[in-house]
Amino acid sequence: MEQPAAAHPRAAQDLARLRRAPRPPVRAPAGPRLPARGGGRLGPRPARRVAHGLTPPGRVLHAQGPPSRAPYRGGVHRLLLQRRWLRAIALALLFTLACLALARWQWDRRVERLAAIELVQANYHRPPVALSAVVPPGANALPAGSTWTPVAVSGTYLPGSTLLVRHRQHADSGYGYEVLVPLQLDDGRVLVVDRGWLPPDPATADAPSAVPAPPAGRVSAVVRLRPSEPVDGRSAPPGQVQAVDLPGTVAAGVRASAGNGTAAQLVTASYGELEARSEQPAPSATPPAAPDEPSLDEGPHLGYTVQWLLFAVGAWVFLVVHMRRAAYEADVAAGRRERRAELVVRDPNRPPTDEEVEDAAVEAMLAHARAASERQLGVSESVRRSVTQPEDRR
Numbered sequence: 298m299e300q301p302a303a304a305h306p307r308a309a310q311d312l313a314r315l316r317r318a319p320r321p322p323v324r325a326p327a328g329p330r331l332p333a334r335g336g337g338r339l340g341p342r343p344a345r346r347v348a349h350g351l352t353p354p355g356r357v358l359h360a361q362g363p364p365s366r367a368p369y370r371g372g373v374h375r376l377l378l379q380r381r382w383l384r385a386i387a388l389a390l391l392f393t394l395a396c397l398a399l400a401r402w403q404w405d406r407r408v409e410r411l412a413a414i415e416l417v418q419a420n421y422h423r424p425p426v427a428l429s430a431v432v433p434p435g436a437n438a439l440p441a442g443s444t445w446t447p448v449a450v451s452g453t454y455l456p457g458s459t460l461l462v463r464h465r466q467h468a469d470s471g472y473g474y475e476v477l478v479p480l481q482l483d484d485g486r487v488l489v490v491d492r493g494w495l496p497p498d499p500a501t502a503d504a505p506s507a508v509p510a511p512p513a514g515r516v517s518a519v520v521r522l523r524p525s526e527p528v529d530g531r532s533a534p535p536g537q538v539q540a541v542d543l544p545g546t547v548a549a550g551v552r553a554s555a556g557n558g559t560a561a562q563l564v565t566a567s568y569g570e571l572e573a574r575s576e577q578p579a580p581s582a583t584p585p586a587a588p589d590e591p592s593l594d595e596g597p598h599l600g601y602t603v604q605w606l607l608f609a610v611g612a613w614v615f616l617v618v619h620m621r622r623a624a625y626e627a628d629v630a631a632g633r634r635e636r637r638a639e640l641v642v643r644d645p646n647r648p649p650t651d652e653e654v655e656d657a658a659v660e661a662m663l664a665h666a667r668a669a670s671e672r673q674l675g676v677s678e679s680v681r682r683s684v685t686q687p688e689d690r691r
Contacts, residue, residue, distance in 0.1 A: 376620050376627075389616050393609045400605035407598035413444075417591045420445040425519045432522065432566050434486065439524045439567040445591070446522050447572065452482040454490075454511040458554040460547060461504065461537045467494040468589055474504070476585050477541065477568070478511050479551055479559070480518075487559055489547060489568040490520055493585025503534070509582040518576045520569025541568055 376382045425447040432439065455478065462475040473496045480490045495505035529539035529546075538546040543565040552560035573587035649657070 376624055382620060382623075385616055385619075389612045392612050396605045396609035396612070400602045400609070403598045403601040403605065407595060407602065410595050410598060413591075414593050414595060416442065416444050417593060420447075421521065421591065423447055425449040428482070428488070429484070432564060434484070436564075436566040439522060443522060443567075444524060447519050448522060448569065449517070449519055450480060450482060450488060450490075450569065451515065451517040452480045452488075453515055454513075455479040455481055455487070455551075455555055455559070456511055458551045458559070459508060459536070460550045461495075461508070462491075462541060463533055463537050463539055465494060467586060470494075470496060470586075473497050474537075475588075476508060477538075477547065479555070479563070480516070480569075481559075481562075485562055486564050487551070487562045488520075488564045489541070489543065489551075490518070491523075491541070491568060491570045491588060493571065493587050495585050504537070509580065509584055512576055512578050512580045514578075516576055516578070519572040520575075521572065522567045523570055524567055525565060543568060 377386075420443070423446065426449070428448045428450055431443050431446055431448055458479045460477040462477060464472050465475045466472050473494055475494055476492045477489050478492055479487045481487055492511060495508065498504060498506045523541070525543040526540040528542050531539045533539050533546075536550070538550060541547060543563065547568075548560050548563050548565065551563055570588050576584075
């Protein structure tokens with residue numbers, strides 16, 4: 298009688314009963330060195346071979362050395378080729394350039410402010426000198442480094458050419474007006490003197506309630522030189538100006554009130570800020586409030602510079618963090634990221650994690666399924682033999 302064919306060997310199966318090719322056994326990592334028998338010298342613990350799929354719970358094996366992060370790095374590199382991330386990198390680059398430009402702008406403003414503070418510290422409290430020693434006749438600009446230099450002047454005020462400078466702040470008193478009065482010097486030149494600050498009229502706010510008259514006759518005083526201010530294109534009522542623009546609006550105001558001859562002698566290189574109580578003789582009426590002493594505070598420019606630099610760095614940190622997160626999520630979705638339990642050899646004294654307990658349960662279920670399958674195959678073979686033996690005897 299024809300013998301039945303031998304049972305076909307079956308490949309190993311997992312819980313989903315999917316066939317998978319058997320993997321070669323791997324060697325467990327060497328443990329700590331233990332004393333040899335008989336008091337010999339220390340020797341390594343012998344490694345034992347463990348078949349794949351039968352790893353004891355809590356024991357993790359490295360088949361080929363430390364795990365590689367190449368798939369994760371490859372995911373980051375692939376993100377760099379995607380259009381969405383290319384746009385993000387371009388935006389980050391533009392944002393960085395803008396932040397660097399703003400940081401440079403704030404730094405330049407700080408440098409300018411420090412230079413202005415140095416001038417105040419160097420010149421403001423110096424002894425007064427003659428005007429001709431700083432601004433010679435015919436000069437069109439105040440020499441560099443001469444701002445706030447005190448000079449002694451003498452001459453006669455021209456009250457009929459008084460001008461008011463609008464929107465000037467004084468200490469904590471708010472905005473008001475500065476009073477400009479031309480001073481006809483002994484040498485014939487006309488120097489514009491800022492005599493101080495006046496508050497606006499509470500009823501109209503269009504002008505001060507009254508403008509105190511300067512001392513009559515020949516006057517001597519000490520003023521600190523200031524450069525002409527840039528041109529301000531805004532219009533102003535008659536007798537008022539928006540800025541101390543000496544060659545422009547101030548010269549036009551003096552020309553309108555005192556004639557071309559006086560305007561021709563106007564010193565356009567600088568004007569003088571009156572030192573408090575320096576006029577001799579003293580004015581009969583209460584003079585305007587003395588101008589504020591310049592501040593020595595450099596302002597927030599250094600903090601703004603650092604802030605813009607941090608914004609530039611933060612943009613790239615934000616982009617890198619999000620790219621790494623996207624690469625990580627893509628790596629996990631594709632199944633290329635290694636499990637954490639496969640990256641670390643567990644300390645035997647550490648209690649098992651939930652993941653290790655679950656793995657141990659799966660291994661136990663696989664072993665039980667294999668044992669049951671083997672028992673079923675054994676019973677089937679016994680039944681087959683019991684059936685075939687009587688037929689062979691016939």
